[in-house]
Amino acid sequence: MSFPWAKHYEPKHPLMKWVDDRLPMPRFVYNAVGAGYPVPRNLNYFWNFGVLAGAALAIQIVTGIVLAMHFHSSAASAFDSVEAIMRDVNAGWFLRYAHANGASMFLLVVYIHIARGLYYGSYKAPREMVWLLGVVIFLLIMATAFMGYVLPWGQMSFWGAQVITGFFSAIPGVGETIRIWLLGGYAPDDATLNRFFSLHYLLPFVIAGVIILHIWALHIPGSSNPTGVEVKGEQDTVPFHPYYTAKDGFGLGIFLLVFSLFIFFQPNLLGHPDNYIQANPLSTPAHIVPEWYFLPFYAILKSFTVDFIIPAKLWGVLAMFGSILLLFFLPWIDTSPVRSSNYRPTYRIFLIVLLLDVLLLGYVGGAEATPRNIILGQIAAAYYFLHFLVILPTVSAMERPRALPNSITEAVLTGKGGTSPQETAMNSVNPVAADKGL
């Protein structure tokens, strides 16, 4: 579905007409990311991050396919083959650094994309399915990133695989059987490495498939916008091309600049020196930490130290998975009809506290398990769940939101595009708008 005023694809060249009659692929693209897709006129730069995530996936697939041509998925030679890529393969160092840092860039833009969705209420009706598919993509990305990190078969790779598959041994009764089934042995070895390589190659294409569903679901109601007010007419939108292709292109340039800084100047900043030591099943590194993008979840896992009805280990694993599964219920936990946090003065503060809380969890996840850090992590983990299970429903029920603009165009023409809370605060003195709001 699209808005009635969306431009229609009209092929001019006879060849394009011929193609359109037989396989309307160009028409499909035109309607998806071309002039045929009308988009709210007031999107800010936070709306770049979906396209950036898509670009990051494309970069990962291209560099990954090439790296797979040089990689040996065997416990005896995987580490050496990665070293050979770094030293002997032409431009191998560039491809590997691009792929390793590309994963970090991918997760970085995905986290900003998720935070955008949280702040502007993009998960609310009628876009719940977009959000649910997004959480599925997030889970798939995490699985793919984890399995990719195991492939170089360094110390962190090996012990990461040992610890993460160890989560499953927390399941009562069948846990150990499941762990051995996942590993194909009693400890990570050839069988583990090979199946992880196979799945690491497969999952990005599954992600690409779910992204198509994600965009399909998005295009039914159309994109949201910083005011959270739905599109009311043609004056509220501009065609995706050339307006947002240009804006996304600019954002992509900035993204690639930051990416280049990592590849060419700090390629190992986000990695761990221990992973340049070949896997040794008899020696655990003194300080095992996952990649930075898993640290908040690792902190939640580490926060459970005392048995309570069920073992502490099972609590930790349940809480860690629960912290992500909770996101599936977000569209129904948040009952406020107002989307954008710019118009939700109380929720806005709590949301910023939540984002800081996640950063604190990230810090604790990477820090050593000293008594101070454990308590800090327990408080931060408790707050994370408190936010979703108590604060968010309560605030949604009690908060008095600011007045919404009557339309996107009204917000834009009065210089209040909804992108800044201060601007919108001035808008709230208008009692007429207050009555019409919601």
Added chain:
Amino acid sequence: MATLDNADPQTDALAPRSDELADPRRRDYLSIAAVSFAGVGVGVIALPLINQMNPSADVLAQSTTEIDISKIESGQAIKSQFRKQPLFVRNLTPAEIAAADAVDIGDLRDPQTLEERTKAGKKNWLITLGVCTHLGCVPLGAGEGENKGPFGGYFCPCHGSAYDTAARIRQGPAPSNLHVPEYEFTSDTTVRVG
């Protein structure tokens, strides 16, 4: 599809009235039987696809290991391997045995005596997997000069689980004692694990 629930009177009126064709439930039975047959087939095909992930024959073949313990002095420990997992063989000192016996069993998270964790008459030989029962790291304490933790046994650096001189969990997130594998003394100086 015509079933009893949504029978279409118009087309049914035109249909031949023979009992075979007029009874839509007969068609339902055929459909269900055909789909069930395919479903069972998919289930059967899925079995090998799932089972291939289990440890293969060569991995299972590594299930017994012989260890020479003649060189381990009292108070020393070695790290060996069993099924590609680290295995700790420790020759406990009388003081360590006394420390393990002095613990009140009721206070333990995973109550076991040192006797239950060793062989009769060989109470000084503590043989356990070197795999922390929390998330599978190798605890410290077997090597010379490694941190043995607050209870003098093993200490896991990953999440701070501490084990005592009988390798029983005493502190930290691990749920149970270090696992004691199946083993037997084939002579005074040789142990066969597995």
